[in-house]
Amino acid sequence: MKTAPDLDYSLHHLCIYDDNPRDNMFPYLRWHHGITNFFSGSVFHVTEEGHSDYTFLGCGGHAYQIQIEAPPFQFEYERNWWADHGHGYNHICWLTSDARASMDHLLANSATEVMPFEKFPTYDGFVVHDPEGRWIEIMEYTDDTFRVQEFTHAPSGECGLEMVGNGEICKDVEAMSKWYQDILDLRVLEEFKDADNHVVVMSDKNYDPVQGRSLFILQNARQDFEKEHMAEHGPYISSIIYQAKNVTRAYEDAIWAGMLALQKPQRDSLTGLVTAYLKEPCGGNAIMLTERYAPAAHTVIAA
Numbered sequence: 203m204k205t206a207p208d209l210d211y212s213l214h215h216l217c218i219y220d221d222n223p224r225d226n227m228f229p230y231l232r233w234h235h236g237i238t239n240f241f242s243g244s245v246f247h248v249t250e251e252g253h254s255d256y257t258f259l260g261c262g263g264h265a266y267q268i269q270i271e272a273p274p275f276q277f278e279y280e281r282n283w284w285a286d287h288g289h290g291y292n293h294i295c296w297l298t299s300d301a302r303a304s305m306d307h308l309l310a311n312s313a314t315e316v317m318p319f320e321k322f323p324t325y326d327g328f329v330v331h332d333p334e335g336r337w338i339e340i341m342e343y344t345d346d347t348f349r350v351q352e353f354t355h356a357p358s359g360e361c362g363l364e365m366v367g368n369g370e371i372c373k374d375v376e377a378m379s380k381w382y383q384d385i386l387d388l389r390v391l392e393e394f395k396d397a398d399n400h401v402v403v404m405s406d407k408n409y410d411p412v413q414g415r416s417l418f419i420l421q422n423a424r425q426d427f428e429k430e431h432m433a434e435h436g437p438y439i440s441s442i443i444y445q446a447k448n449v450t451r452a453y454e455d456a457i458w459a460g461m462l463a464l465q466k467p468q469r470d471s472l473t474g475l476v477t478a479y480l481k482e483p484c485g486g487n488a489i490m491l492t493e494r495y496a497p498a499a500h501t502v503i504a505a
């Protein structure tokens with residue numbers, strides 16, 4: 203069986219379930235984002251059950267993207283999730299060099315199947331639960347040219363905005379940090395801890411403090427809105443993480459663009475970073491906006 207490092211994992215996207223993507227993508231577009239790809243109709247991801255409606259958006263030229271996925275969802279397991287949770291952050295996707303071997307490895311290590319391994323025209327993929335029940339999608343491109351497009355690396359707007367990753371609220375931060383390191387080959391960049399809180403900042407093997415900062419943050423529920431969501435839905439994908447050169451300006455731009463205020467910029471006592479929280483338009487999920495943050499890489503030397 204292949205090991206996690208053999209599988210060449212890289213963080214790719216966060217998927218949001220939303221039933222009104224045409225309208226709700228506009229606050230993102232006004233907030234310095236661009237559409238990297240729009241997949242719909244009978245040309246992509248065709249299955250016996252239906253077809254896709256996916257809008258991919260990027261911001262700041264970073265590899266990490268969001269995907270807005272709209273009903274009618276293609277698969278029963280997706281429709282079931284929509285019925286249970288409604289609008290929400292549905293899954294995180296990793297790219298791999300070998301999806302078949304990745305599925306074997308994940309199922310042998312406490313992940314449970316959501317969508318069986320399947321060969322689509324452009325990629326092989328599947329979906330599993332992590333040990334706390336959040337969805338993980340794994341994708342291996344199999345077409346010579348098909349890719350979700352990426353921007354070149356450059357912060358966007360005068361505020362210097364970049365989408366850099368996502369946060370997850372865990373029941374057991376320690377155990378999940380170990381699992382994501384061992385099974386999905388993430389590396390810990392930095393940890394923040396006090397008597398009540400634990401935040402683990404992770405990234406994939408491609409992390410570079412200068413050229414590529416995809417972050418994956420595991421933490422306990424710290425904010426009131428996180429505690430409420432956790433009580434209702436259990437451990438969950440909790441935030442899209444943005445960094446800005448000027449957080450105050452990025453926050454003002456976000457409000458103008460149509461995002462809703464959750465918490466104005468203020469210094470986070472645990473991380474020391476100026477941090478704001480907003481609600482995004484696809485159902486009011488949380489956005490975390492911090493000042494530019496690039497912890498030193500222990501595994502990669504910056505160019």
Ligand SMILES: [Fe+2]
Pocket residue numbers: 215217269293295339
């Ligand atoms: Fe996806």
